[in-house]
Amino acid sequence: MATDTQGNKAQRLAFWGIPLAVLVLGLKMLAWWLTGSVALLSDGLESIVNVVAAIVAFVVIGYAAKPADAGHPFGHYKAEYLSAVIEGVLIVVAALLIVWEAVPAILEPRLMEAPVIGLGINVLAGIVNALWAYTLIRAGRALRSPALAADGHHILSDVVTSIGVLIGLVLAIATGYAVLDPLLAVLVAFNILYQGWKVISRSVDGLMDKAVPAEEEDAIKQAIAANATGSLGVHDLKTREAGSAIFVDFHMVVPAAMPVGDAHDICDRLEDAIREVNPGAKIAIHVEPESEKAHGIRVKVIEGMKR
Numbered sequence: 001m002a003t004d005t006q007g008n009k010a011q012r013l014a015f016w017g018i019p020l021a022v023l024v025l026g027l028k029m030l031a032w033w034l035t036g037s038v039a040l041l042s043d044g045l046e047s048i049v050n051v052v053a054a055i056v057a058f059v060v061i062g063y064a065a066k067p068a069d070a071g072h073p074f075g076h077y078k079a080e081y082l083s084a085v086i087e088g089v090l091i092v093v094a095a096l097l098i099v100w101e102a103v104p105a106i107l108e109p110r111l112m113e114a115p116v117i118g119l120g121i122n123v124l125a126g127i128v129n130a131l132w133a134y135t136l137i138r139a140g141r142a143l144r145s146p147a148l149a150a151d152g153h154h155i156l157s158d159v160v161t162s163i164g165v166l167i168g169l170v171l172a173i174a175t176g177y178a179v180l181d182p183l184l185a186v187l188v189a190f191n192i193l194y195q196g197w198k199v200i201s202r203s204v205d206g207l208m209d210k211a212v213p214a215e216e217e218d219a220i221k222q223a224i225a226a227n228a229t230g231s232l233g234v235h236d237l238k239t240r241e242a243g244s245a246i247f248v249d250f251h252m253v254v255p256a257a258m259p260v261g262d263a264h265d266i267c268d269r270l271e272d273a274i275r276e277v278n279p280g281a282k283i284a285i286h287v288e289p290e291s292e293k294a295h296g297i298r299v300k301v302i303e304g305m306k307r
Contacts, residue, residue, distance in 0.1 A: 010145045013136065014061045017054040019150060020132050025051055033183060035118035038105040039165045042098040042185040043122065046158055046192055049094045050179075053087040053154065057147045062155035077242040084203035085149035091154065091196030098189040105182035115173050126162035130154050144246070150199050157195040161188050209240040216278065222249060223243075223273040228252070230266045232290055248274055248283045256289040263287050 028044035031037075060083035068075045133155035142148025168184035171177075211217060217239055224234055237250040252270070254263045267285045275281050 008065065010139065010148055011058065011061045011065060013139050013148060014054065014058040014151075017132070017136070018051070018058060020128065021047065021051040021054040024125045024128055027121050027128075031118040031121040031125070034113065035115055035119070036110070036113055037115075037118065037169060038102050038182045039169055039184040039188065040118060040122060041101055042188045043158075043162055043165050045097050045101075046091075046094050046161060046188070047125075049087070049090040050151075050155060050158065052090055053083075053151055056086050057083045057151050059083075060145050061145065074242070074247075075245060077245040078207060080145060080147040080209050081203045083147040084199055085207075087150055087154060088196045088200035088203065091192055092197065093198065095189040095192040098185055098192070102182040102185035102189070105185070106179060108176035109182060115169065119169060119220050122162060122166065126159055126166075129162070130159045133159055144241075146203065148201065154195060154199060157191065161191055161222075164188065164191070196280045209242070212239045212241055212246055212278075216246075219277040220274055221276050224250070225272060227269050227273040228266065230254070230258075230262065246278050246281045247284075248278070251286045251288055253288050253290055256291050258289075 025044065025047040028040065028047050032040040032044050060079050064076050064079040078148045134241050136148050136152030136155065138152075139145070140147075140152050165188060166183060168180055170186075172180035172184075212220075217237075220239065221237065224237070228234060232253045232255065234250050234252045237248075239249075240247045252263075252266065254266070267287065270285060271283050274283055
């Protein structure tokens with residue numbers, strides 16, 4: 001139930017990202033139209049990516065929240081990584097478009113028109129973006145949503161870009177060097193390429209079943225160590241992230257004569273303890289009688305977790 005609630009909340013946030021992205025795009029393109037600045041055009045082109053990414057995130061997060069079925073018994077969580085990969089590719093496309101526009105302007109630079117109004121509108125767009133990026137990044141971490149987190153980090157890079165554009169254009173106006181405008185657009189393009197690479201690399205990690213962060217795995221180990229009383233030890237602990245879900249898998253060794261019901265009670269206790277530190281975790285515990293393992297898996301394994 002908790003996971004369903006998280007999925008619904010993530011989808012609501014993704015939905016509101018669409019009109020906000022359209023609003024910011026409109027403001028930035030208005031700023032470009034008033035000034036003719038190539039740097040402001042580059043900022044606006046990146047916002048087109050934000051609109052497409054917001055739509056993709058909304059669709060994909062809704063799909064990822066679908067319950068497991070016969071064709072996808074482990075759920076649809078990894079669909080969120082597809083959204084992040086698509087966003088990374090779109091970022092690269094935006095960077096190439098910016099370079100396409102900037103190179104001719106470097107050869108024939110010209111000063112902006114109505115710079116004060118244009119820059120003021122761009123600042124307003126940057127403030128909206130900054131507030132929304134902060135919201136998405138916090139929600140992405142809390143809800144374990146790669147799509148929301150990727151969108152938030154990309155929008156945050158857009159904010160940094162806007163600040164750089166603003167500073168550069170003020171310098172261009174103050175010095176009269178119009179060529180600073182298209183040169184700044186090229187720098188924006190390189191920054192966008194870097195951000196796109198980061199988004200794609202994080203998504204690939206998720207698709208490759210990357211383990212949970214070290215601090216989270218330590219918390220899981222501590223929960224197991226404190227609640228494995230009655231077993232002889234645990235081993236082969238494995239964790240992985242899949243979108244908003246965490247999967248925990250390990251083997252638990254019990255005395256060969258232990259009744260199944262007693263072993264089941266220990267498993268229930270361990271599952272409850274793990275979900276206290278990771279709500280909604282998907283847990284698989286393989287119970288083994290002592291005779292299946294000859295050495296090195298008794299209580300000392302649990303003691304190692306405590307350390």
